[in-house]
Amino acid sequence: NVDLGDKIIKIGDSAFENCKTLQTFNGGANIEIIGSRTFFGCKQLNAFTPSNNLRTIGQEAFANNMELVTFSIPAKTESIGRGAFCNSGLKELDLADFCNYRRDIISGCDSLKIISVSNSNKKLKSANGVLLSRDESKIITYPCAKEDVIYEISSKVTEIEDSAFYSVNKLRALTISENV
Numbered sequence: 001n002v003d004l005g006d007k008i009i010k011i012g013d014s015a016f017e018n019c020k021t022l023q024t025f026n027g028g029a030n031i032e033i034i035g036s037r038t039f040f041g042c043k044q045l046n047a048f049t050p051s052n053n054l055r056t057i058g059q060e061a062f063a064n065n066m067e068l069v070t071f072s073i074p075a076k077t078e079s080i081g082r083g084a085f086c087n088s089g090l091k092e093l094d095l096a097d098f099c100n101y102r103r104d105i106i107s108g109c110d111s112l113k114i115i116s117v118s119n120s121n122k123k124l125k126s127a128n129g130v131l132l133s134r135d136e137s138k139i140i141t142y143p144c145a146k147e148d149v150i151y152e153i154s155s156k157v158t159e160i161e162d163s164a165f166y167s168v169n170k171l172r173a174l175t176i177s178e179n180v
Helices: none
Strands: 024-026 047-049 070-072 092-094 114-116 124-127 130-133 138-141 150-152 173-175
Touching (some): 114 124
Parallel strands (some): 024 047, 070 092, 150 173
Antiparallel strands (some): 124 130, 130 138
16 A cells, blocks of 8 residues: 655656555645556555645556556546546446547546546537537447447437447447438
């Protein structure tokens, strides 16, 4: 278990990479940057408390981490690197006010059931765990492990983003409105 306290502002690239026994991490109040591959392969990491000041999450920072099942992006976060949570056991991702979402942040998250955002998010919206554009005209990501077997696309939707339904494993029927 690691508790960094409040003096550290950056965790460097690969700092805890493949630390197989790390279970909990409290980054303290001032961490602004988590480097690339910082927690890559930390197979037992199951509790991570990010700093409210976190601005950057590096590429593959939490990749190949099967025990960390929930993560909330702090409000000040401006960038999340490619594959930050790829091939992880993440079941729930709360983007809060983060607006710069890309599908490659969660590639290979076969356990992801819910993506949520705050009501104050300026670009994104979540409806029953599905990530949409704020005006609900575009489906951005349907979580891979969402429990629903039938999904009816709202008549507000006019566009489905590339790979929005990539690797979905429970869905058996999809009703697409004529507005798409």
